[in-house]
Amino acid sequence: MVKSIFYKEWLKIRWAFLAMGILFAGVLIYIYASVGHTFRFNEAPGYWYNIIYRGVKYYSFLQYLPLLAGLVIATVQFVPEIQRKRIKLTFHLPVDEYNVLLAMTGIGYVSLLVIFIVSALCFLAAGYVFFPSNIVHSALGTILPWYLLGLSAYSLASYIILEPMWKRRILYILFAVGFGKLFLNAWFYNIYDRVLLIMIVVTLLLSVSVIYSGHRFKKGVYK
Amino acid sequence: MIVRLSRYTLILVAVLVMSVYLPDLYWIFFDVKTNTPYLSYSPVDSVFIMSRRGDDGQIFVDADGNTYDRDEYEAKLPFFYYMQLISDGRMPESIHGVKLDPNEIKRNRNMHRIRPYQLDQPLIPLYPLLESESGRVRLEFPEEFFRIQNKRMEFINSVTKKIDEDLTERFTQALIDNGFEFPAKSVFMNPTTRKAFDEGCFIIDGKDELYHVKKAKGQPVVNKANFPASIPIRSIIVSENVLKEYYGVVVSDDDRLFFLTYDNYKPVELPTMGYYDSHYSTVIITTDLFFRQVSIQNNDRIDVFVTDRDYNLLDEYHESWKTRDDYFQGKVANFLFPFTLTLYDGSTTFVGLFTTWNFPLALIGNLIALIVFMFFLKKEERTFKSAIPELILVTVTGFYGLIACLVYIYVPLWRPERK
């Protein structure tokens, strides 16, 4: 049954997944092409200095990308479900309703993780070509909150889309935007190092938020 | 279970978000102005003189209450405004028998501002060790950056990305020869080329000993500073300056301030009289032809000490003012917001979840929120027993919790025990 749900979700996700994969690949290529360019045309010590002491982030292009991926995947997955209340079909499947929702979000989560992990590994590998490990590891620590935001955004977007009422949706969006902004302070590298664990825990907790909206939908609570 | 978990998570996130943004929003509308004076010590009549923002713009006043206009103010501070005074033809020839030479004034004039978050910030531990005797007029960045590894001081070439084994070997050996114990605990330096000369870096080794390391004509110059163990070093703000009296400012773990002097690295304590907290105070240290001044700024007060060139205390100034909490707006805020969450608190560059609890005023607000919530429960025909976690939440988080519980309303489980 999970296989079947996977199949359905995959039909919805596949093009978005492919597009996001290409986008990530494109941005990574762009990032390291410009790093290579900088090394060819500027003094390497000055470039290192700017990275280490001025907080210049050669990877700043990555900042909003996971967020975008999370929002896109959630949209392609859940907007078809609420159009004409198609989610009723899903809830009518002979499976526990929570488990269906968890399987659906699980698949979205896994597809995001695939993009994120593969891109992070490529980011690391290419980083080692140009920079010493200290700089590469610092970069990884700096992009981690952005990736966590991507996952949180996916969870939040899913539950907001699934919420049946606009008046509540708007309140939810306000909270979600406020929450998302907390992840996006990026004026220096590694500033989130001390709260990473909390961010991971909150992100994981949020992964079940879709259940709340699903539950409201299932109970027909329109208020 | 999972329905509850999802709802409580959303409620907690909402509380978190509100406690960050609502107080901010509130203060955008109702903030109160605090008035921090800028103090200097006048060499002309040996009195503190300050500029501060009055109701009708900038005013200039001294510690005895005399007010001045701008020209008079500038004339009282010739070490600060000597360019202006010379240009106006108002520069005195001498003060207290000391002849004033603009070059000497300039050479003696230094200012170091140390903000608490500068002492705690992320750092990629790669350092450029400048060539201090290059023979060139301007300093240049070396191609190699060093890092202190477990057993050696390693130089990496930024162009080739390869480790310079030769340089690494020479510096590591020089350190070991001077009794240096790997691995190092911290490195302090002033990594910039915008300075008159270079003094390399200061490294604390594995035994808490301070070492001074320079590169001169490509060769290592290592000095053990024999810095007293009674002064645990939190940070050294290295600042090469032409006065050549001290290498920089040492901030100790017990919140004292020292100049690290050229006199065999002997520390000279600057007066702080216990007013300095390196986690919260901003300190401005200035030197001029006559005085050394330490100005300690906190949220609610300023404390300034002036010494002569031999660091004998001459005068001090203390002033405190009302903070937000003392105003009516602050009391309202404390009532509305049981706590405030900020990502930054000034003591560090790192993001944290810094909470300020606004007790006891918040207790009244929380109580009102709780009563409102109880009325809501009654209206929804819910028992208090079924809402214990929510009641606790509202008791602790007040209006935040109330709003969150109303936004994420309770929806009964669709699956009670199946018969």
Next chain:
Amino acid sequence: MEYAVECRNLTHYYGAKKVYENMSFNIKTGSILGLLGKNGTGKTTTINILNGFLEPKAGECFILGENSQYLSPEIKSRVGFLLEGHIQYDFMNIYQIEKFYAQFYPQWKKEPYYELMSKLQITEKQKISTMSCGQQSQVALGLILAQDPDLMIMDDFSMGLDPGYRRLFVEFLAEYGKAENKTIFVTSHIIQDMERLIDDVVIMGYEGVLHSSSMEYFMNHFRQYDFLLKDGPAFLEKDDVVVNFDRVKNHAEMYSFQNPEEVKKYLKEKGIAFDNFREVHMTLEDAFIGITGKY
């Protein structure tokens, strides 16, 4: 099990607006029940309650013996559900959607599905969303047939269908229901085709259930009488005898469950002089309008 569906004392409000109060009805196993009503009388509300998508303010429904609020996967697999407008996962094509559903139902029968699909003028890879309303209805129907459920719940299946497809749908259902002894619950606001389909009828008005009985009883006992009012315009209030009354000038239309003799007696008792009294033959649609009123 005598009844596939039992609903007792359903009461529901949207805010202050009452949908119905104390509505009860049962569906005998193997029979076809039609829930008829104008738009906005609570047909979809009832369907939502039956499927557990809405918790009624009071009352409860049992589907194949289980409370509709807590349907287990086992029961859900025995209930076929046609959403209003034949909604399906229309981002799939007919093969993908069959493959998707097949894994959920152990007794899945793909032959009737593909038989139905073979009659549609569609291409192999055509997404369901690009098909016509009629074609989509056949896909949705085919999936339910393949599921082979004991109970079918069909929400306004006639919506958006051409007369041809509507007829096709009705004929198919009627035949299939009888042949396979399926219980079928249909709602519709188009009455025309219901006559040949349903065994029992529940008619809903804005105030709740207006009538509930077997089709046979309803068609045989609910009558329309036309007559001329001799003494000029008069009006009859609704009561035990008068279900509905309508009048254009002197020409009166009256609907009643009473036979002609009773009605004549009633009119005389009320002191109403009449002429040209006759019983008018009604289709189900006429009867539906007669009982619900034209407005």
